[in-house]
Amino acid sequence: xxxxxxxxxxxxxxxxxxxxxxxxxxxxxMKSDEIGEIYxxxxxxxxxxxxxxxxxxDFSKExxxxxxxxxxAALGSCRHKPIQEECEKVFEIFxxxxxxxxxxxxxxxxxxxxxxxxxxxxxRNYELRIFHIPKTVDNDLCVTDHCPGYGSAARYVALCFMxxxxxxxxxxxxxxxxxxxxxxxxxxxGAALGRREEKNGxxxxxxxxxxxxxxxxxxxxxAVYEKRGRAMVAVSEGMRDKSGDLIIKSMLKExxxxxxxxxxxxxxxxxxxxxxxxxxxxxxxxVRSDTLGYAQRSYPTIYSEPDAKEAFEVGxxxxxxxxxxxxxxxxxxxxxxxxxxxxxxYFLAKLSDIARITKEIPEEFLTDNRNVSDAYLKYAKPxxxxxxxxxxxxxx
Amino acid sequence: xxxxxxxxxxxxxxxxxxxxxxxxxxxxxMKSDEIGEIYxxxxxxxxxxxxxxxxxxDFSKExxxxxxxxxxAALGSCRHKPIQEECEKVFEIFxxxxxxxxxxxxxxxxxxxxxxxxxxxxxRNYELRIFHIPKTVDNDLCVTDHCPGYGSAARYVALCFMxxxxxxxxxxxxxxxxxxxxxxxxxxxGAALGRREEKNGxxxxxxxxxxxxxxxxxxxxxAVYEKRGRAMVAVSEGMRDKSGDLIIKSMLKExxxxxxxxxxxxxxxxxxxxxxxxxxxxxxxxVRSDTLGYAQRSYPTIYSEPDAKEAFEVGxxxxxxxxxxxxxxxxxxxxxxxxxxxxxxYFLAKLSDIARITKEIPEEFLTDNRNVSDAYLKYAKPxxxxxxxxxxxxxx
Numbered sequence: 001x002x003x004x005x006x007x008x009x010x011x012x013x014x015x016x017x018x019x020x021x022x023x024x025x026x027x028x029x030m031k032s033d034e035i036g037e038i039y040x041x042x043x044x045x046x047x048x049x050x051x052x053x054x055x056x057x058d059f060s061k062e063x064x065x066x067x068x069x070x071x072x073a074a075l076g077s078c079r080h081k082p083i084q085e086e087c088e089k090v091f092e093i094f095x096x097x098x099x100x101x102x103x104x105x106x107x108x109x110x111x112x113x114x115x116x117x118x119x120x121x122x123x124r125n126y127e128l129r130i131f132h133i134p135k136t137v138d139n140d141l142c143v144t145d146h147c148p149g150y151g152s153a154a155r156y157v158a159l160c161f162m163x164x165x166x167x168x169x170x171x172x173x174x175x176x177x178x179x180x181x182x183x184x185x186x187x188x189x190g191a192a193l194g195r196r197e198e199k200n201g202x203x204x205x206x207x208x209x210x211x212x213x214x215x216x217x218x219x220x221x222x223a224v225y226e227k228r229g230r231a232m233v234a235v236s237e238g239m240r241d242k243s244g245d246l247i248i249k250s251m252l253k254e255x256x257x258x259x260x261x262x263x264x265x266x267x268x269x270x271x272x273x274x275x276x277x278x279x280x281x282x283x284x285x286x287v288r289s290d291t292l293g294y295a296q297r298s299y300p301t302i303y304s305e306p307d308a309k310e311a312f313e314v315g316x317x318x319x320x321x322x323x324x325x326x327x328x329x330x331x332x333x334x335x336x337x338x339x340x341x342x343x344x345x346y347f348l349a350k351l352s353d354i355a356r357i358t359k360e361i362p363e364e365f366l367t368d369n370r371n372v373s374d375a376y377l378k379y380a381k382p383x384x385x386x387x388x389x390x391x392x393x394x395x396x
Numbered sequence: 397x398x399x400x401x402x403x404x405x406x407x408x409x410x411x412x413x414x415x416x417x418x419x420x421x422x423x424x425x426m427k428s429d430e431i432g433e434i435y436x437x438x439x440x441x442x443x444x445x446x447x448x449x450x451x452x453x454d455f456s457k458e459x460x461x462x463x464x465x466x467x468x469a470a471l472g473s474c475r476h477k478p479i480q481e482e483c484e485k486v487f488e489i490f491x492x493x494x495x496x497x498x499x500x501x502x503x504x505x506x507x508x509x510x511x512x513x514x515x516x517x518x519x520r521n522y523e524l525r526i527f528h529i530p531k532t533v534d535n536d537l538c539v540t541d542h543c544p545g546y547g548s549a550a551r552y553v554a555l556c557f558m559x560x561x562x563x564x565x566x567x568x569x570x571x572x573x574x575x576x577x578x579x580x581x582x583x584x585x586g587a588a589l590g591r592r593e594e595k596n597g598x599x600x601x602x603x604x605x606x607x608x609x610x611x612x613x614x615x616x617x618x619a620v621y622e623k624r625g626r627a628m629v630a631v632s633e634g635m636r637d638k639s640g641d642l643i644i645k646s647m648l649k650e651x652x653x654x655x656x657x658x659x660x661x662x663x664x665x666x667x668x669x670x671x672x673x674x675x676x677x678x679x680x681x682x683v684r685s686d687t688l689g690y691a692q693r694s695y696p697t698i699y700s701e702p703d704a705k706e707a708f709e710v711g712x713x714x715x716x717x718x719x720x721x722x723x724x725x726x727x728x729x730x731x732x733x734x735x736x737x738x739x740x741x742y743f744l745a746k747l748s749d750i751a752r753i754t755k756e757i758p759e760e761f762l763t764d765n766r767n768v769s770d771a772y773l774k775y776a777k778p779x780x781x782x783x784x785x786x787x788x789x790x791x792x
Contacts, residue, residue: 014563042790054789066787072562076790079567163694166468167410171475175690267663267687290689291663294571298559300784301698388696391462393450394438394472 003034004100009041009048010135011106011113012079014072014294015149016156016303017311018135021105022075023068024315025133026056032323035101043076044104045113048090068312071298073105081109087116094121094128101129101322105315107136107147111330112355118328129322132330132351133314137297139186140358143349144332148314151307151383153180153296154190160292162194162390165201165232169396172230173286174221174277177202178270180296182238182246184360185209187296189372191234193380194387199396201232204370208238209361212370214247217273218280220370225285230396237269237291248272267291304385310344317346330354342382399430400496405437405444406531407502407509408475410468411545412552412699413707414531417501418471419464420711421529422452428719431497439472440502441509444486464708467694469501477505483512490517490524497525497718501711503532503543507726508751514724525718528726528747529710533693535582536754539745540728544710547703547779549576549692550586556688558590558786561597561628565792568626569682570617570673573598574666576692578634578642580756581605583692585768587630589776590783595792597628600766604634605757608766610643613669614676616766621681626792633665633687644668663687700781706740713742726750738778 006029010018022040029035038056041047054075056064067074082090094102094117104114111132121128134141137153157179168175179188185207192202203224206212212220224231239247251272270289277287314331321329329348337343365376402425406414418436425431434452437443450471452460463470478486490498490513500510507528517524530537533549553575564571575584581603588598599620602608608616620627635643647668666685673683710727717725725744733739761772 010566014566016559040789059789063787066785067789069784070562070786070788071559072788073566074562074788074790075566076568076788076792077566159696160691163412163467163696164690166466166470167690167694170406170410170469170473172472267667267685271663271667288690289663290691291687292689292691293686294560294563294684295556295686295688295691298563300555300559300786388465389462390466390696391459392466392468392470392472393436393455393463394470396472 002036004098005037005039006035006101006103007039007041007048007094007099008103009044009105010073010075010077011044011104011110012077013137014077014298015135015137016071016152016298016300017149017308018072018105019068019070019074020308020311021133021135021148021315023064024312025103025319026064028316028319034323040075044078044080045082045086045090046078046080047076048093049086051093071300082113084116087113088120090117091120091124095126100127103131103133103318105133105135107138108141108355108357111351115351115355118351129326130328131318131322132354133318134330134332134354135311137187138181138184140184141354142357142359143353145335145344146333146383148307148311150186151304151385152302153187154193154380155304155384156296156299156302157187157190157292158193158384158387159302161191161202161232161234162387164290166390166392168201168230168232169392169394172396173288174225174231174233176233176235176270176273176287176289178235178237178289178291180292181208181236183208183358185236185238186361188234188236189361189365189376190380190384192372192377193384196389199228202234203228203231204233205372206233206235206239206370207361207366208236208240210366210370211240211242211244213242214276218277221277222281235269235273304383306342306383306385314346321348338378339382398432400494401433401435402431402497402499403435403437403444403449403490403495404499405440405501406469406471406473407440407500407506408473409533410473410694411531411533412467412548412694412696413545413704414468414501415464415466415470416704416707417529417531417544417711419460420708421499421715422460424712424715430719436471440474440476441478441482441486442474442476443472444489445482447489467696478509480512483509484516486513487516487520491522496523499527499529499714501529501531503534504537504750504752504754507747511747511751514747525722526724527714527718528750529714530726530728530750531707533583534577534580536580537750538753538755539749541731541740542729542779544703544707546582547700547781548698549583550589550776551700551780552692552695552698553583553586553688554589554780554783555698557587557598557628557630558783560686562786562788564597564626564628565788565790568792569684570621570627570629572629572631572666572669572683572685574631574633574685574687576688577604577632579604579754581632581634582757584630584632585757585761585772586776586780588768588773589780592785595624598630599624599627600629601768602629602631602635602766603757603762604632604636606762606766607636607638607640609638610672614673617673618677631665631669700779702738702779702781710742717744734774735778
């Protein structure tokens, strides 16, 4: 018995598995008689406001399976956080199109948008089932044990550090790699997941949750270099100074006073830190930096098996909740079982509990010597899937 | 019948498959009665001069197989181009250690070092079989059809651009990715290998072989943006201006006149180009840059199957040549068969023909509109292995 149409959209930064959530929901919806047309909103809320939709039933299963395995929001994404009036317009468009199911894939801003539209529908007494499907490489959503998208991005970062560490061991010096994460250091922590021996880097991990002065940073990096003849360092783009300000902010100030340098590029923090470490060292020193960049969230073929599976399932679950009679919520993950027995189950969280709030790394996942704790490794290892064993012969 | 000992070393920048060449040679040598001890020189010529060696026979086959599959020179590498006196010292150490076989894995500088040591051995009438085993992500060695290491690095770049292109399609704007290659644009050309449809980026490819002014660059990038609503751009770190100078050089000049900015970081060229494009555009524009960094040469698990196979075989072949009675040379690749019939055979090139010279991309591999030609695609596609098919739904 047909109840109405469905809209699904994607919002915020891409992940490698965001289209698995999309197709998890769409394939599940296709099984139901209750759902009529299945619309994909192009570029999230912007596409709804502009009434730009595709119809999933127009595509072949083969094409949709290719889409499912492709990184980055297949429908297009947006960074637009709509104001109240825009949410009302969205509601009116939904009403006009007889939309009774709305699924919005994204982070905490996306949950907030869903929450606002949800309230409007309720006030107007219009039956709209509205679900947030979580995705973010940042792993910073509340309530859920972890976020779909994190495991794959952390896997990319862990592998990148494994390779960079061998590179640094082969041609010793100081290597500083900048990892995504403005407010929380989850992805930077992932740099440690491929370490197997005491000699392996990253030897130091800087996350926004633990402040540091530039002087301390240089001292700590150079101390590792003195000890090992090399240093592999992981730095969150959101690294903060003692006053809690972004390091990048003090850097910008410094640059501005020097000259009229445009401060837009993504390589700046790394280059700034390289400069500082070189100046703090008395002598000639090989210091390099890479900023890991968009590859962290969109590199094809690098994904975590459990993450890919869960990303598909959160999409599927959202549709199941809607069809079972639930009205609204955000699909959340509960972990059951540790290590090799790692498994998950899903539950429905309140939209308002997900909206706006950022989950930082808890204290017990970090150590005082710029490292992650065993508790973090136990938490994160099942999320990234099995990592390869790598080895060199130089003892470095 | 034992003839003497063997030394093998690695030099220059890492590749993902450089240890396949190492183990190809070592496993082949282990089969022969003629070769006594098999020494690995730590950090190339530096390790020989410092007499720092490991013995391969001390390691288990299992460990050596893990090493074979690990990126970056397992023995450690060096950037040291030895002078004549140092080469003479190397020769004396070889004589003392009864070394009769020397294999040196690296680029054209490495071939030159091998050539110098070879001449010394001949002058002193000492029987030393000396072979250069080619590796470089840059693909810039002469004589050989292509270089082991290139296929895997180009595969990393191609996949990275496939993901970045979908990312850019999902959140439109201008994205400029900087690719390794100071003197030749081979790796940057590889950015095109994952394109399947006309809409796919990279839409523009800048290589050192084709000069460009900053003004032209901005005009061309903005023209693509006006046409498509987005632009994905590949730039060689060695991009050159109309006078043939590195763009990065004019950039450094400009920065110096502005302030006392240290110019060491790898993100600078990208940030500089972002700044220029933003300033050339009348309005608000999303322009970002990533510098692909060391991941291009050391990202684990991303390698081309044919490249991995050939890297192993060039190592194997070098030892076979030595045991067959050849005295010296560099193992080179000849291509037989096109497309799906792609195959290779090996031959021995003169050390002096490989030393010093850089092979640029030939004219017929490039088009006048900042793109690669079909001839390049035909040349390069068999080298990177099969790439996945990716797809989005937004039409971008």
